[in-house]
Amino acid sequence: MPFAIAIHGGAGLVRRDSLTEERRAACEAALHRIITQGAEALAQGTTALDVAVDTVAALEDDPRFNAGHGAVLAADGSVELEASVMNGLDARFGAVSLVRTVRNPVRLARAVLERSPHVYVAGPNAEAFADREGLARCDNADFILPERVEQLTRARAKGRFQLDHGGGEQDVYGTVGAVVCDAHGHLAAATSTGGMTNKWPGRIGDSPLVGAGTWADGRCAASATGHGEPLAVLGAARRVATRMELLGEDLRTASQATIHDDLEGEGGLIAVDRYGNIAMPFNTAGMFRAAQREGETAQVAIWKAR
Ligand code: ASP
Numbered sequence: 001m002p003f004a005i006a007i008h009g010g011a012g013l014v015r016r017d018s019l020t021e022e023r024r025a026a027c028e029a030a031l032h033r034i035i036t037q038g039a040e041a042l043a044q045g046t047t048a049l050d051v052a053v054d055t056v057a058a059l060e061d062d063p064r065f066n067a068g069h070g071a072v073l074a075a076d077g078s079v080e081l082e083a084s085v086m087n088g089l090d091a092r093f094g095a096v097s098l099v100r101t102v103r104n105p106v107r108l109a110r111a112v113l114e115r116s117p118h119v120y121v122a123g124p125n126a127e128a129f130a131d132r133e134g135l136a137r138c139d140n141a142d143f144i145l146p147e148r149v150e151q152l153t154r155a156r157a158k159g160r161f162q163l164d165h166g167g168g169e170q171d172v173y174g175t176v177g178a179v180v181c182d183a184h185g186h187l188a189a190a191t192s193t194g195g196m197t198n199k200w201p202g203r204i205g206d207s208p209l210v211g212a213g214t215w216a217d218g219r220c221a222a223s224a225t226g227h228g229e230p231l232a233v234l235g236a237a238r239r240v241a242t243r244m245e246l247l248g249e250d251l252r253t254a255s256q257a258t259i260h261d262d263l264e265g266e267g268g269l270i271a272v273d274r275y276g277n278i279a280m281p282f283n284t285a286g287m288f289r290a291a292q293r294e295g296e297t298a299q300v301a302i303w304k305a306r
Contacts (some may be wrong), residue, residue, distance in 0.1 A: 001187040002254075002294040003042040004276035007035050007055060009065045010174010011225045011268035014302055022304065027064050027288055031300045034058045035290040039298065048180040048188035048221075049087045051109075056083070056106040056190040059176035061158065063145055065288075067105060067176045070145050071194025073152040074201045079143040079194055082208040083109040088187030088216035095208035098121040103136035106192045109208070111135065119210065143194075155198035174288055175207060177214070177223025177270060183294075185274040189214045189221035189237070196228065206231035211238030219244055219273065220251055226267020226284065234263055242269050251265030255279035 002119075009031060019027075038055040046054075060068025060083075071079045081104035084095035094113025095148045097120070099105050112121050121129060129198045130137060175193035193207040205228025215222050215237035222237035234256055243254035249255035251273040259268055259281040268282025270289060280290045285303070292298040 001181075001183055002276040003039070003183045003275075004181045004272050004278055004291070004293040005035060005038045005042060005055070005178065006270040006272055006278045006280060006291040007031065007038070007059065007176070007178045007289065008174070008223065008225050008268070008270045008280070009059065010178055011282045011284045011287035012174060012266070013284060014286030014288070016303060019302070027302070030062050030064050030302045031288060031290040032298055034062070035292050035298050036301070038180070039292040042180070042182055043294070045183060048182040048186045049089070051087070051182065052178045052180045052188040052190040053085055053106055054112050055178040055180070056085075056176055056192050057104045058103050059178070061108060065176045066174050066194045067192040069143055070148070071143055072197040073144065073148050074195070074203070075156070075198050076201045077149070077152060078140055078201065081105045081143075081192070081194055082204065083190070083192035084208040084210065084214040085109045085113055085190040086188065086210065086214050086216040086221070088189075088218055088221055089114065091217055093119045093210045093214075095120040095210065096126045097204050097208050098202065099126055100140045101127055101137045102130045103138050106190050107135055108133070109190070120208065132149050151197055170211055175225045177217065177225060177272050179216075179221040179223050179272045181272045181274060181276050182222070187216045187218070187221040187272065187274060189216040189223045191223045191225075205229070206236065211235045213237060217241055220271055221272040222255070222269050223265060224269040225287065226282075227265040230243060230263060230265025231267050234258070236263060236267065236269060240269070244273075250281045251277045256281045259283050
């Protein structure tokens with residue numbers, strides 16, 4: 001079975017003229033480095049779940065993306081993180097929200113999946129669980145970049161909350177996700193985010209919701225990005241699997257229809273099936289993304305092909 005991996009770094013209004021050459025190159029280099037690491041792990045026989053979590057953790061650690069270090073700010077100026085992971089092999093799911101001091105929320109989501117009796121834990125009690133799991137903690141301020149403070153100030157002035165790549169912003173960050181098909185044809189998906197700039201403290205988006213931001217079963221794995229509320233209402237990530245199952249669509253058709261026909265909002269998703277096919281549709285100006293299949297070179301892109 002050929003392995004395959006796809007990652008995203010968020011979708012939004014990323015106009016070609018709003019991204020400096022330097023930033024574009026830095027983002028593309030980060031995506032290339034991280035997808036290459038994931039593909040190398042898959043070539044060594046690492047499981048889909050391990051690769052999905054490690055890949056999203058690497059994206060969380062990279063300040064260019066809206067997750068972990070470098071996440072966007074809520075209306076009160078703090079960072080509230082959320083993440084989820086699903087293992088297609090046994091359809092187990094784990095998610096966390098309202099996390100303010102856990103260095104890698106996706107690793108905490110995995111701990112919920114593997115070592116708790118629950119699927120979703122939030123707030124201070126999720127952070128206490130992180131301590132029991134020996135996961136790294138940090139100050140909330142450690143996540144905050146100066147450009148995020150400026151971004152929040154602009155969003156406040158406009159009186160709205162916004163997609164990381166939306167509203168004419170020049171920032172080059174976004175929610176992150178990974179979908180993986182390993183050498184055994186097993187699937188996994190993971191997603192992590194700081195949410196949307198100027199969101200209400202306590203707001204929960206699509207990213208940690210099972211079937212909305214993240215889904216994996218025996219058929220396909222998907223991770224969504226974009227305006228969280230419509231993605232959540234649609235159940236965007238699971239919708240791909242449902243279309244494949246009920247309508248007999250292939251991965252590409254089901255993914256395109258989910259984003260271009262069914263979604264009533266801005267967004268995109270990445271998806272992979274058990275044969276290693278990859279789809280990465282989006283209805284926004286751009287989506288930071290990369291894909292690699294066994295025996296092929298990594299593909300990195302932000303905009304649609306001209
Ligand atoms: N979907 C995320 C949220 O609404 C935002 C994003 O994808 O950038 O929280």
